[in-house]
Amino acid sequence: MTIAHEMRVVELDGFGGPEVLGIGRAPVPVPGEGEVLIRVVAAGFNRADLVQREGGYPPPPGITDVLGLECSGTVVALGPGARRFGVGDAVCALLAGGGYAEYAAVPEAQVLPVPGGVDLVEAAGLPEVACTLLSNFAHPELPPAGSSLLVHGGSGGLGGFAVQLGAALGWRVFATAGSEGGVEHSLAAGAEAASNYREEDFVEFVRERTGGRGVDLVLDVVGGSYLQRNLAALAVGGRLAMVAALGGATAEIDLRVLMRRRLTVHGSTLRARPVHGPGSKEETVRAVERTVWPLIESGALRPLAVHRVPFARVRELHERHGDRTVPPGKSVLVLGE
Numbered sequence: 258m259t260i261a262h263e264m265r266v267v268e269l270d271g272f273g274g275p276e277v278l279g280i281g282r283a284p285v286p287v288p289g290e291g292e293v294l295i296r297v298v299a300a301g302f303n304r305a306d307l308v309q310r311e312g313g314y315p316p317p318p319g320i321t322d323v324l325g326l327e328c329s330g331t332v333v334a335l336g337p338g339a340r341r342f343g344v345g346d347a348v349c350a351l352l353a354g355g356g357y358a359e360y361a362a363v364p365e366a367q368v369l370p371v372p373g374g375v376d377l378v379e380a381a382g383l384p385e386v387a388c389t390l391l392s393n394f395a396h397p398e399l400p401p402a403g404s405s406l407l408v409h410g411g412s413g414g415l416g417g418f419a420v421q422l423g424a425a426l427g428w429r430v431f432a433t434a435g436s437e438g439g440v441e442h443s444l445a446a447g448a449e450a451a452s453n454y455r456e457e458d459f460v461e462f463v464r465e466r467t468g469g470r471g472v473d474l475v476l477d478v479v480g481g482s483y484l485q486r487n488l489a490a491l492a493v494g495g496r497l498a499m500v501a502a503l504g505g506a507t508a509e510i511d512l513r514v515l516m517r518r519r520l521t522v523h524g525s526t527l528r529a530r531p532v533h534g535p536g537s538k539e540e541t542v543r544a545v546e547r548t549v550w551p552l553i554e555s556g557a558l559r560p561l562a563v564h565r566v567p568f569a570r571v572r573e574l575h576e577r578h579g580d581r582t583v584p585p586g587k588s589v590l591v592l593g594e
Contacts, residue, residue, distance in 0.1 A: 325356020481505030
């Protein structure tokens with residue numbers, strides 16, 4: 258299989274708005290020990306890409322500053338010791354960076370086969386969301402069927418998939434969204450009920466639908482400004498999983514509430530985790546393959562609706578996500594378009 262020496266790549270000309278993004282050229286990476294080289298078909302967009310572009314989310318030491326935390330494509334070369342995948346395999350991968358490029362070298366521990374019934378472009382939007390959610394839901398293990406979940410941002414890419422995944426696991430799922438369209442999207446994804454947070458207090462919304470008990474798990478992307486109400490929405494022994502802080506990174510907490518009601522606050526990110534070992538990316542990726550992929554292949558869980566954006570229009574993609582003018586679903590950069 259012929260591999261080019263140079264590749265197209267999205268470059269950052271400093272930090273700032275979408276205008277700092279441009280298309281340049283760079284050497285094709287060489288896969289190292291335990292890595293595979295993927296010819297990228299599509300790269301998923303995540304809000305973390307926007308934050309990195311603005312200068313607020315630097316890559317871990319030794320990782321490329323090219324944006325992109327997930328991709329899909331075809332394996333074209335194997336590094337020393339890589340043996341799980343073969344040249345020509347259709348795969349998708351969780352990345353620490355480098356997805357906005359024609360080739361990506363990635364540890365094979367972070368690579369997944371494309372699930373049956375999913376095309377390569379759709380697959381680009383699966384690794385980050387599936388790994389993020391499963392690592393937060395299964396902490397330390399998945400709640401049993403019949404548990405209850407509140408998802409904030411049920412119309413977004415992460416939130417919409419969270420609603421689907423919770424429903425597929427047999428949970429009662431509730432969601433919030435900022436518009437009636439978002440409410441309808443959450444309901445279509447499998448939420449038992451959804452609330453427009455601009456018009457209704459979500460704590461009262463949850464209590465009314467759980468007989469005053471509250472939910473077992475809250476998945477939050479808002480952060481500080483929601484902390485007190487998230488705790489109030491939890492049942493005794495419940496857990497708050499925080500995956501973003503769009504509404505602020507600091508908040509005060511009454512520790513007596515945590516102790517009296519036996520609550521847990523859990524925060525996590527994927528990017529800085531080690532590749533191997535306890536709590537590693539490999540551990541999460543393999544758990545996704547065992548737990549989430551069969552749900553997709555059976556039809557119980559659908560890939561997110563994909564909005565295909567040609568590679569050359571990367572600035573437009575970031576502009577639309579910056580001003581929140583994208584429809585519900587997942588945006589992916591398509592390298593061949």
